[in-house]
Amino acid sequence: MAATTRAPVEVYLRSSYEPDAEYVDGEIEERAAGEYDHADWQQAIQTWFGIHKKDWGIRVFAELRVQVAATRFRVPDVTILDRDWPVEQIITQPPLAILRSDSFCLAPKGIAFPMDRIKEFLD
Numbered sequence: 001m002a003a004t005t006r007a008p009v010e011v012y013l014r015s016s017y018e019p020d021a022e023y024v025d026g027e028i029e030e031r032a033a034g035e036y037d038h039a040d041w042q043q044a045i046q047t048w049f050g051i052h053k054k055d056w057g058i059r060v061f062a063e064l065r066v067q068v069a070a071t072r073f074r075v076p077d078v079t080i081l082d083r084d085w086p087v088e089q090i091i092t093q094p095p096l097a098i099l100r101s102d103s104f105c106l107a108p109k110g111i112a113f114p115m116d117r118i119k120e121f122l123d
Helices: 009-014 036-056 115-122
Strands: 004-006 022-024 027-029 058-062 066-069 072-074 078-082 097-100 103-106
Touching: 009 072, 036 058, 036 078
Parallel strands: none
Antiparallel strands: 004 027, 022 027, 022 072, 058 078, 066 072, 078 097, 097 103
């Protein structure tokens, strides 16, 4: 089980973690990372979507923070965004897709995907 540390959200957002950590309701949670199989999977997914990014009008990011609620920040392995959306340092609107090595969440392009649904998925 990953270690957790209690801290206010402001501390989490001002700090950097190696590897990046997630923030859930006052707790900073370590993420599993750094093993070959995980890195290989992540690179393959990112490369596949990257090949299609111009045709599909998307942006593809590894380990980009996504705010799913006021006190919840997740760091999916791969996040897919609509290319037309404004750039945010921390994503606050529903991504088109969030992929983690243990599961994935996908919303069809052009359909609003409520943040509470993403929150449910990422809990």
